[in-house]
Amino acid sequence: MVEDIDPVAYKRAFRETPNPSILAGPDFVIRDVNDACLRFTGYERDELVGETPDVLFTDPAVFFGEVAPALAVENPWLGSFELKAKDDRFRYGYGAATPLFDDDGIIAYAGVFIDITRERRAEQTTRILNRVLRHNLRNDANVILGHLDLLREQAEDEAMEESVAIVEARINRLLDRAETARELEDLISVDSDPQVEPIRVDELLRDAVETARDQYESVEFVVDELVPASVAAGPALATAFDAVLENAVEHNDSDVPRVVVGMEPDDRTVRVTIADNGPGIKQEDLPHVFSLDERSQIYHGEGIDLFFVYELLAEYSGRISVEANDPRGAVFTFHLRRQSDDEEE
Known part of the structure; x- marks a missing residue:
């Protein structure tokens, strides 16, 4: 006692x-x-x-x-x-x-x-360093892009023009990665409080697919019926859709790359699927797809985007999963919490 x-x-x-x-x-x-x-x-x-x-x-x-x-x-x-x-x-x-x-x-x-003083100072120091590095990266990238424009004007054959286009695309991708890193930093900051509100997932998904179609003209995008449904999320969910759609295309080695997008709502959740016919993911690599560990970087060079998606959905009380597609490729599934427009957050 x-x-x-x-x-x-x-x-x-x-x-x-x-x-x-x-x-x-x-x-x-x-x-x-x-x-x-x-x-x-x-x-x-x-x-x-x-x-x-x-x-x-x-x-x-x-x-x-x-x-x-x-x-x-x-x-x-x-x-x-x-x-x-x-x-x-x-x-x-x-x-x-x-x-x-x-x-x-x-x-x-x-x-x-x-x-948590040391953790706080480390976070603040990392944030400042990241901000400085992103600033320098943007400045250097703008200089490089400016010189690429000059090279393009002086290109004498298609091979040189193609090389300039490849370099330009890579520089722009680096800038996109820097922006993703900033969004991820804001997301996981101890001071962050992500806004969660009813978001029309069908509208967000339709816009993301249209953007991808414009960007990847050689890819066949198939969209199943998108029914009106709201989920508990925020505007950053659009970035998550963009990242997974890009992943489905960038790693696709098929002669005719194909991405199928669909959604399945029920009373409590909305499942959004993005399936591709690319090389797929080895069974032993599946647990590492959404991480930033060394193995993930070796097999999935764009891992920061998928890590961002994973962390973002956790903030929205959702999750993302991946499995093999049949007969080839991968299927990413967003599991989102359904929320009506008049529902309390």
Whole structure:
């Protein structure tokens, strides 16, 4: 029974908890802090006991404007904030605070901090580097494309014109990859909150196929009946359709490349299929199609697009799968959550 545990054990459990923690009274005055909090903040215990928790906040308004009001009405609080150490350095992370009760009401408040400072700084640094690299890539690509225009004007035979066209296409593809990387960065950022709303998947899919038809004139696109249906998604779903359609064409080695697009709605989901007659995917490679690991890069050089699609659908509470087509090729299936226009998000 819990009642049989010595109170000393409770105190040790609190003091030795690995995350910085505090215990405050009903008046919000700190009664105790654990050892992790002392190591983390650089304070001595007697420097914190008797103070209110706002002393540990870089912005005390977060405590008085969010934490205290929630606890005062007997609600727990969970959020992110910056914690200030004794040497004025700050740590970024997540905090959780909850009221503790006995039969007479609130007897104390407990708070815990989870430090993600290094992860936060790494993410910010990576984002800045990516932004700089994309900027430089665009600038260099524009210079190259400008010189390609000059070469095209001076081309003396079809072979040179074809070479210029190939280089131009590759440069534009690099720019497209950079844009996909930016969208992926925004998608998986801790600060991102993808907008989810009812989206007419049939309209989005029809537009994506028309765009692909214009881009790949030698490919036969077959579209099964598209019935009106809305799914819980956002405008970025169009990019996902574009990526899978491009994948179905770019890796297709058939004499007559063929892509069949269809959708199957039911009461709860909408399945969108994009099937091709290309070389297909080996059975042992199927688990790696949507990853960015080394194996994926060896067998699927455009893996960043499919990884983007996988992560995007997860944000929309959906998923994408792939299987072999019969008799040849691959079938990608989008599993999307159906949502009516008047349904609550």
